[in-house]
Amino acid sequence: MDKWQQRAYEKKKAREKQLRRRLTIAGGVAVALVASVIFAVIPHEPSVSSTSGQVAAGAATTEQAGAVYYADGTGGSASENGAAAADVSDTASSDTSVAVATDSAAQPAAATATPVPTATPAPTATPVPTETPAPAVPDRSDFAVDPNNQNWNYDQTAEKTVYLTFDDGPSYLTPQVLDILDSYGIKATFFVTAQNPDYFGLIKEAYDRGNTIALHSYTHEYDQIYASVDAFFEDLDQIAAVVQEQIGYVPCFIRFPGGASNGVSRHYCEGIMTALSQEVQARGYQYWDWNAATGDGESVTTEESIANALSAESQTIVLLCHDGELKETTVEALPAIIEGFQERGYVFKPIDRTSTVVHHEIFN
Numbered sequence: 032m033d034k035w036q037q038r039a040y041e042k043k044k045a046r047e048k049q050l051r052r053r054l055t056i057a058g059g060v061a062v063a064l065v066a067s068v069i070f071a072v073i074p075h076e077p078s079v080s081s082t083s084g085q086v087a088a089g090a091a092t093t094e095q096a097g098a099v100y101y102a103d104g105t106g107g108s109a110s111e112n113g114a115a116a117a118d119v120s121d122t123a124s125s126d127t128s129v130a131v132a133t134d135s136a137a138q139p140a141a142a143t144a145t146p147v148p149t150a151t152p153a154p155t156a157t158p159v160p161t162e163t164p165a166p167a168v169p170d171r172s173d174f175a176v177d178p179n180n181q182n183w184n185y186d187q188t189a190e191k192t193v194y195l196t197f198d199d200g201p202s203y204l205t206p207q208v209l210d211i212l213d214s215y216g217i218k219a220t221f222f223v224t225a226q227n228p229d230y231f232g233l234i235k236e237a238y239d240r241g242n243t244i245a246l247h248s249y250t251h252e253y254d255q256i257y258a259s260v261d262a263f264f265e266d267l268d269q270i271a272a273v274v275q276e277q278i279g280y281v282p283c284f285i286r287f288p289g290g291a292s293n294g295v296s297r298h299y300c301e302g303i304m305t306a307l308s309q310e311v312q313a314r315g316y317q318y319w320d321w322n323a324a325t326g327d328g329e330s331v332t333t334e335e336s337i338a339n340a341l342s343a344e345s346q347t348i349v350l351l352c353h354d355g356e357l358k359e360t361t362v363e364a365l366p367a368i369i370e371g372f373q374e375r376g377y378v379f380k381p382i383d384r385t386s387t388v389v390h391h392e393i394f395n
């Protein structure tokens with residue numbers, strides 16, 4: 032289940048719980064009424080009125096608790112989505128005039144809540160788009176590798192677009208990259224490796240936050256992966272298994288270590304990039320090279336990284352960055368790179384099956 036779907040589901044559960052409480056309270060009140068009618072006919076006993084008083088007080092408390100629970104349930108996720116509305120109910124319920132505030136706030140909720148339990152038993156898809164307007168998770172239902180889906184786009188994007196791509200992670204730097212992306216409300220693509228198994232959980236984290244996960248390499252050792260076609264796919268299958276465990280499927284997007292244009296592979300296997308570029312597509316993958324780079328693969332300063340990135344001028348830019356170990360430069364340069372492109376009218380997108388495929392010339 033997606034994070035957003037999970038939240039929608041939790042919200043629904045909270046609402047149902049609230050409704051159950053209300054029904055219990057209503058039942059309690061009805062019992063109290065019947066009791067007081069019975070005891071009104073029968074001679075008075077002081078303890079009776081105090082009992083019904085306790086019921087009423089109990090109801091009020093439960094009402095508050097229910098309302099608070101509801102406010103928290105929605106508030107938690109809504110505020111993370113940038114919606115401010117939840118804060119209002121939060122402050123209302125923590126106000127000194129709790130009973131009145133939550134009661135009046137709760138009334139319309141109770142009225143609208145009634146149809147909810149009868150609503151669709153599938154708590155998954157439907158509520159998501161309506162309740163989380165800001166960071167809509169892209170449709171990724173066709174991202175799995177599929178030899179029968181060879182529908183690739185080689186045309187430039189209609190609007191000026193930057194595809195930020197991060198290679199060699201996840202690492203201790205990945206959370207910072209994710210936070211920067213989130214702070215600008217943009218998504219990117221992560222071509223992952225298995226170099227830091229401690230950080231595998233960040234593959235799921237990045238995915239849940241709306242980014243695209245793509246395959247790079249398990250070992251990233253050129254002499255191993257480019258020893259033969261079989262050796263390459265052995266490595267690819269290994270990183271595919273890691274990713275599948277994190278996000279539930281094997282994505283179709285890949286990037287060759289060193290890019291398809293790398294010449295280093297010639298030392299290990301003559302013509303292997305020519306063979307691989309065709310074979311990966313035959314197996315349902317598509318490889319993405321890049322047409323711009325921060326240059327953080329080598330040792331460059333933050334300023335140089337920014338300048339390198341912003342020197343790109345294509346309508347469609349696939350920008351190579353790294354979030355592997357020791358790439359602090361990327362993290363430091365990222366905000367300025369994002370703002371620089373935004374000022375020039377670019378939008379940022381994660382790679383999907385409609386994205387512009389960028390291929391290098393192959394030399395081996």
Ligand code: ZN
Pocket residue numbers: 198199247251288289
């Ligand atoms: Zn790499």
